Amino acid sequence: MDINYIILAHKNPAQVERLVHTLSTEGTTFYIHIDKNTEQEPFERRLQAVKNCRFIETREKGTWGDVGIVQATIHALRQIVADQRSGYCVLLSGQDYPLKSNQHIAQYLTQNQGASFMDASALPNLHWDHGGLDRIEHYKFNLSEGRQDYVVVPPVLSKDFSRNWIYHVYNIKKLLQRRINIKVLLKKRSFPHYIRPVGGSQWWAIPVETAAQVLTFLEQHTDYLLYHRYTLLPDEIALQSIIRQLLHADGNELVQPTVTYINWERPGVTLPVTFDRNDLKELLNQPEDKLFARKFDAETDATILDLLDRRIVTTA
Structure with missing residues (x-):
């Protein structure tokens, strides 16, 4: 099984x-995108000897x-499609890590070949604020490139705008002060x-054939994609909607749950949980279909990665 x-x-x-060295096998190739706001050279230097590693030339913020x-x-x-991979x-993010051995992955x-592993539900989504409809019916504007520094404003002629017009006018003033086009x-x-x-x-896993269909779409x-310039968190909507469309809506056996475990439910901490050595039991108790987890920060606690490595080796 080739894995890209x-x-x-x-x-x-x-x-x-x-992460690359842990996942690297004869059948794996890595396509790494480094944030345009981040210097790429340190990553290239560390991975220059890895033959199955490619850096994406067109970089995005x-x-x-x-x-x-x-x-x-x-x-x-x-x-991946241009390289004719299979x-x-x-x-994955750069802060993911495997929970299972490469052999198990x-x-x-292979056992589920043809399936796409992706969590996606029709909107409105009961687990999201406002059912997620504000993400696709209102306009999101970035105030800066800082994390969560944005405003969401409904169309001015909508009922949503009139219900809370004072608040929305306040946000519009912020946009005008920054000379952001609000037409x-x-x-x-x-x-x-x-x-x-x-x-x-x-976070998902899809067959290369499905990836090619996404690109055709x-x-x-x-x-x-022009529409999604104003979507809040389009990384949780844009490609998921296409893949669902390609695989013919809900209930299709070719859509299975994501293979990445994330804890969004722990009280009193910044979510999602950044796992450390105290979370080993929680991570090891994940079922066989959870192949990866996020997120980890080796600068804060690399021990959890050491502990997972030992477990992965013993279960290979």
Whole structure:
């Protein structure tokens, strides 16, 4: 089984190097996108001896909640298809790490060959604020490139605007102070009519054949990514909606849960949880279909990665 790992990274070159070396086998190739706001040379230097590693030439800014993250992923998919790769495309961040051995990962994907592993539910999503409809019906504007420094404003002629117009006018003043063009607010914002909106986790694994179909869809619908310039967190909506459309909606056996474990439920901490040595039991108790976990920060606690390495070796 060939596995093509897409790694979106913006920090910790040593941790990305460790991730690559841990996952590297004869059948793996790595497609690494480094945030345009991050110096790439430290990553290249650490991985220069890795033959099965490619850096994506067209780089995007990975501004939190912005479409650049989606575009970076698409650049990697294009490179994988251009390289005529086979097998699976697995999307990871530079702060992910495997929970299972490479043998188990390859075996699991082989046994379920043809399936796409992706969490995505039709909007409105009961687990999201406002069902997630504000993400696709309102306009998101970045105030800066800082994390979560944005405003979401509904179209000015909508009921959503009139219900809380004082707050929205306040946000519009912020945009005008930064000379941000707000003319789009005069238009109703509707999800493209030719596709059904779904949303879910950013992290997925799909067959290369499905990746090629995604690229064809984007070539045929050039307005689709333009629409998502104003979507809040399009990395949880844009590609998920396409993949669901390609695989013929809900209930299709070719759509299975994501293979990446993330803890969004621990009280009193910044979410998602950044795992450390105290979380080993939680990570080891994940079922066989959870092949990876996020997130980790080796600069804060590398011991958890050491402990997982020992476990992976013993279960290989």
